Amino acid sequence: MPDPGDLSFDTATAERPTPDPGLFEADVHEHWTVGGKPNGGYLLALLGRAARVTGRAGGGPDWEVVSSAITYLRPPDIGPATVRTTLLRQGRSASQVRAVLVQDGHDQVDAVFVLGELPVEPTARYDGTAPFDAPPPEQCVRLAPRIPGGVYVGIMDVLDLRLSPDTLPFTDSPPPEGARAELRGWSRFADGREPDPLSLLFSVDAIPPATLMIGSTGWVPTLQMSAYVRAHPAPGWLGIRMSANLVGDGMVDETCVVWDSRSRVVAQSTQLARLRFPDELG
Numbered sequence: 001m002p003d004p005g006d007l008s009f010d011t012a013t014a015e016r017p018t019p020d021p022g023l024f025e026a027d028v029h030e031h032w033t034v035g036g037k038p039n040g041g042y043l044l045a046l047l048g049r050a051a052r053v054t055g056r057a058g059g060g061p062d063w064e065v066v067s068s069a070i071t072y073l074r075p076p077d078i079g080p081a082t083v084r085t086t087l088l089r090q091g092r093s094a095s096q097v098r099a100v101l102v103q104d105g106h107d108q109v110d111a112v113f114v115l116g117e118l119p120v121e122p123t124a125r126y127d128g129t130a131p132f133d134a135p136p137p138e139q140c141v142r143l144a145p146r147i148p149g150g151v152y153v154g155i156m157d158v159l160d161l162r163l164s165p166d167t168l169p170f171t172d173s174p175p176p177e178g179a180r181a182e183l184r185g186w187s188r189f190a191d192g193r194e195p196d197p198l199s200l201l202f203s204v205d206a207i208p209p210a211t212l213m214i215g216s217t218g219w220v221p222t223l224q225m226s227a228y229v230r231a232h233p234a235p236g237w238l239g240i241r242m243s244a245n246l247v248g249d250g251m252v253d254e255t256c257v258v259w260d261s262r263s264r265v266v267a268q269s270t271q272l273a274r275l276r277f278p279d280e281l282g
Contacts, residue, residue: 181244
């Protein structure tokens with residue numbers, strides 16, 4: 001087990017090699033959680049690190065994860081786990097690696113990654129992304145690890161996440177009429193670690209559910225998520241926008257866009273999740 005006092009991203013996502021080159025030992029860290037359950041982006045980054053090692057093994061290109069699709073079969077327990085990886089294909093411009101988190105003989109999380117070359121200075125021929133709009137970090141509100149109701153959000157101990165005052169979900173007031181299901185703000189690691197392509201896999205899921213702005217409960221477990229890393233991020237704050245799209249029949253699809261400190265889109269994700277509203281609790 002890692003030192004419980006070491007909350008760093010690199011320690012929490014570290015994998016240890018075994019005699020089997022496709023099998024790694026890992027530990028699901030207790031602080032990278034939401035309500036005692038591992039954060040989905042954290043699990044994606046943990047598997048992504050192992051997939052990257054497998055993709056680079058045997059002299060493969062020094063590529064990064066550029067795309068991933070992850071399915072959360074069941075919430076892993078805090079503690080030891082194994083990560084089983086399979087190189088599905090090694091191509092000239094991309095490779096595909098499958099990584100599965102296993103505990104007690106049961107698959108818990110299953111992901112497929114695409115590895116490829118990432119630009120340091122990306123150029124966009126066309127960008128239809130709505131511009132990022134949030135006050136500077138010093139004018140935003142930092143979220144605390146303990147939210148109203150007493151739920152402990154461990155990832156807020158490792159993050160400095162600040163939301164725009166007009167998109168604060170944890171207030172005593174009910175959502176206003178016509179509220180938009182969207183959160184905007186800034187994120188960085190609390191220990192000063194700068195963002196990189198691997199950590200962006202965590203960042204695309206390191207923000208509360210946007211549906212809190214329209215009155216949902218905090219129970220919004222992700223079923224499946226796709227994430228894309230578009231470029232090496234510049235040092236500094238990451239701008240993040242999480243927005244809900246269609247909400248109905250107990251499910252929601254949410255989209256997250258991440259900008260670096262140079263206002264470039266560096267990561268995106270779309271996920272499908274379950275959700276509840278207070279009036280649906282019998």
